[in-house]
Amino acid sequence: MPDESNNSYQSKQGSPVTEIRSFPLDGNPHVPSPALDMMRTEGPACPIKFVDGHEGLLVTDYDFAKILLSSSKFSQLPQRFLLPMKESNQNQIDKDAQDAINTGNLLSLDGQSHSRMRRLVTNRLSIKSTNSYKDFIKDVVSDQLRVLLSQKKPADLSEHFSNPISIRNHCQLLGVPITHVHRFAILFDLPVFSEVPLQDKIDFLREVIEIKRQSPGNDLISDLLALETTTAEVVGMTFQVAAAGRDSVAYVISTAVRALLSHKDQLLLLQNNMDLLPHAVEELLRYDTMFVTLFPRTATEELEINGVKIHKGQTVAVSPVAANRDPKRFDNPNTLDFGNKSVGHLAFGHGPHACLGQQFARLQILESLLQLIRDIPTLSLVSNEFKNPYPLASMLPTYEIPEVMVTW
Amino acid sequence: MPIFANREICASAGQCVRTAGEIFDQDNEGVVIVLNPTPEKEFHDKVLTAVSLCPSGAITFSE
Numbered sequence: 001m002p003d004e005s006n007n008s009y010q011s012k013q014g015s016p017v018t019e020i021r022s023f024p025l026d027g028n029p030h031v032p033s034p035a036l037d038m039m040r041t042e043g044p045a046c047p048i049k050f051v052d053g054h055e056g057l058l059v060t061d062y063d064f065a066k067i068l069l070s071s072s073k074f075s076q077l078p079q080r081f082l083l084p085m086k087e088s089n090q091n092q093i094d095k096d097a098q099d100a101i102n103t104g105n106l107l108s109l110d111g112q113s114h115s116r117m118r119r120l121v122t123n124r125l126s127i128k129s130t131n132s133y134k135d136f137i138k139d140v141v142s143d144q145l146r147v148l149l150s151q152k153k154p155a156d157l158s159e160h161f162s163n164p165i166s167i168r169n170h171c172q173l174l175g176v177p178i179t180h181v182h183r184f185a186i187l188f189d190l191p192v193f194s195e196v197p198l199q200d201k202i203d204f205l206r207e208v209i210e211i212k213r214q215s216p217g218n219d220l221i222s223d224l225l226a227l228e229t230t231t232a233e234v235v236g237m238t239f240q241v242a243a244a245g246r247d248s249v250a251y252v253i254s255t256a257v258r259a260l261l262s263h264k265d266q267l268l269l270l271q272n273n274m275d276l277l278p279h280a281v282e283e284l285l286r287y288d289t290m291f292v293t294l295f296p297r298t299a300t301e302e303l304e305i306n307g308v309k310i311h312k313g314q315t316v317a318v319s320p321v322a323a324n325r326d327p328k329r330f331d332n333p334n335t336l337d338f339g340n341k342s343v344g345h346l347a348f349g350h351g352p353h354a355c356l357g358q359q360f361a362r363l364q365i366l367e368s369l370l371q372l373i374r375d376i377p378t379l380s381l382v383s384n385e386f387k388n389p390y391p392l393a394s395m396l397p398t399y400e401i402p403e404v405m406v407t408w
Numbered sequence: 409m410p411i412f413a414n415r416e417i418c419a420s421a422g423q424c425v426r427t428a429g430e431i432f433d434q435d436n437e438g439v440v441i442v443l444n445p446t447p448e449k450e451f452h453d454k455v456l457t458a459v460s461l462c463p464s465g466a467i468t469f470s471e
Contacts, residue, residue, distance in 0.1 A: 070465055115419075122420035122438030127429075130422075344460060352419050354463030359422045 020047045020055055023082040027321070028390035029255045029288055029399050030262075031334075036060050036322040045308045045316065050080040051395075056296065056315035057308070058082075060322035062329040062346070067305050068318055069351035074297035075110050076353070080315050082293060083395040086193050096232070097202040104236025106244075107295045107353060118356060120227060120237050124173065124220045130360045133172065134367075140168045141367045145375060149408070154382040157404040162253035162368070163190065169364055170245055174238065175212050175219025180204075184242075191393040191400050192247050205238050245357045247393060248290060251401045252361065253368045255288035256281070258404050260369070261381040263336045270338065270373060277373075280338045281365050286324045286345035287336045292397045293317040294349055320346040378408045410445035411455060414466040423461040428454040432467075440466060 024035035037060075039046040044061030045068075059065050068074070093101075102108070106118055123129060148160040167188075171181045187201050209221055216222040220241060224234045260267045270280055296317040299310045310316065323346045325333040330340060348355035355361070372379060382405040393400040411431065413424075420438030424431075431451055433441045447455060452471055459467045 119420070119437045119439070122434075123436050125422075126420065126434040126438040127422040127425040128434065343457065348421070348463075350463045352417070352464055354419050354421050356420065359426065 020049050021058075022049050023058075023293075023397070025083075025389055025397075027292065028386040028388070029251075029290075029402055030259060030386070032292070032321045032325060036319060037325065040322060040326065043308065044306060045310075048082065048317065050082055050296075050315060051084050052080055054080055054315055056080070056317065057310065058293065059316060059318045060326070062323040062326035064306055064308070065318045065320070065323040065346060066350050068297065068316060069294075069346075069349060069353070071297075071303075071305070071351075072111075073299060073301055073303050074316070075300050076108050076114075076295065076297065077110075078298060078315075079108060080296055080298075081395045082296075082317060083392070083397055085395050088193070088195070091198045093199045093202060097199065097235070100202070100232045100235035101239060102236070103230075103232040104238070104240040106240055106356075114352065117233070117237065118352075120224060120229065120233065121220060121241060122356060124223050125356050125360055127359050130363055133169065133360070134363060136172055137169055137363055137367050138371075140165055140172075141364075141371050144168075145371055149376070153407045154405045155407075157257055157406050158250065158254045158401050159403075161372075162250040162257070162404075163401070165253065165364060165368055166246075166250040169360070170242070170249070173220055173360060174208075174242060175217055175221035176208050177211060180208060180211075188242060188246050190247050190250065192243070193394060201242075202235065202239065205235060205242065209234060209238060241357070245361070247398075247401060248355075248357075249361050249364050251290050251393075251399070252285065252288060252365050254401050254404050255290075256284040256365060256369060257372060257379075257406075258381065258384075258402060259284055259287055259336055260373075261379065261406070262384050266336055266338050267373070271377065274370070274373070276338055277366060277370060279343075281362060281369065282343060282345060283336065283338050283340055284365075284369075285347040286330070286340075289321045289324045289345070289347045290398050291320045291347075291349075292399070293319045293321075295396065318346075320349065376408050379406055380408070381405070382407055409470050411442050411447070411467065411469045412445070413440040413442050414464075414468075415439050417464045418466040419464040421463050423463065424458040424467060427458040427461055431455055432458060 024033035027033035040060040044064035045057040045059045048058040144161050144165050167185050176184050187196055187204050212221045296315045298315045302312045303310050327333050348358040391400040418440045431444050431447050455469050459469050
């Protein structure tokens with residue numbers, strides 16, 4: 001019988017079931033909503049309501065998350081969201097542009113159609129290829145360090161360091177000529193869902209693609225043009241890589257620096273032993289996980305995972321933030337600890353859609369932290385408060401890149 | 409048991425190469441290549457880590 005006083009009722013099986021929730025919004029980049037930990041104690045996958053009224057599940061358990069993201073019994077469609085989409089009248093685009101976006105939208109594709117498109121860019125994003133950018137990344141980071149240090153104190157690390165580093169490296173990878181980096185920065189400014197018309201973004205990429213067609217270079221757009229690709233595929237995959245990596249690297253650099261500067265004991269550990277840095281980066285990725293949930297998956301058949309029944313057509317959202325704080329997998333999960341075994345975190349997702357830019361991201365984060373720690377040992381945070389409620393960058397949700405006011 | 413990598417499901421994330429670059433490589437589509445399917449015991453830990461970090465489950469290995 002329904003029990004009004006604590007919002008729970010007995011299911012037919014006799015075990016308590018809580019009233020279906022909406023997505024909790026009281027988290028911030030370093031401190032997730034306590035509701036996620038609470039949900040995990042109730043079960044690996046809890047009922048949650050999507051914006052369209054659909055009653056799906058939210059996964060907060062590490063093992064369950066990995067199984068779900070690896071399962072072939074889920075589709076990327078329909079794309080449902082846990083939070084309302086920002087209304088925008090800036091998204092009218094021409095038909096070819098729409099075709100291109102649909103073609104390259106990896107997160108809307110399944111199976112062979114997905115892997116075929118993904119493999120158009122996996123060479124450029126392979127370990128060997130991303131390693132070839134090490135010197136370029138090093139120079140960009142040291143240049144932005146100089147820019148940061150030339151600012152009046154206190155200065156925003158996100159504005160003068162993290163975001164420009166990410167833009168410059170991203171442009172180099174894509175093949176955006178130096179002459180066009182400034183326009184890229186404006187058109188693809190943060191937050192990702194800004195008021196910049198989508199048509200302008202596509203037209204800019206078309207212009208760059210044409211430049212590359214005339215004089216190919218060592219970059220992703222030239223790769224796409226050299227393969228047997230259609231125009232929709234070239235424009236679509238260029239847009240996909242441009243959009244997907246746009247805010248993520250900047251976000252991780254900023255939150256990693258913020259976490260380091262507010263955990264002086266961990267910073268000291270690093271300063272005394274820089275060999276720890278690659279491992280520290282993994283722990284920072286775990287602690288600062290950007291995706292509160294991923295694009296959800298919808299079951300294509302009736303199935304059961306670890307005792308949880310999932311109906312055909314039911315949509316399941318995985319929370320990497322929650323999975324990365326699962327105490328069954330990570331000791332003292334809510335503590336930043338470079339001694340922690342953070343290897344195996346889900347900050348880059350899991351399964352066939354696992355982040356394909358992750359190695360390029362890692363190199364940038366590593367080099368940024370290395371130079372900051374080595375060259376500005378007196379760097380410190382001016383303020384350690386997060387806005388409350390914390391602003392969202394997307395409806396998944398992901399968080400907006402924080403301002404990181406620093407002095408030295 | 410030799411290392412087996414399922415090239416069909418490989419997602420080209422590169423974690424295997426990053427973890428055990430002596431044992432794994434990527435071809436020109438970023439797809440996994442097993443350089444040495446029967447590595448010495450000293451590499452087994454690294455290979456097991458690579459197996460656990462592979463996002464697609466493409467790599468299998470048991471000692």
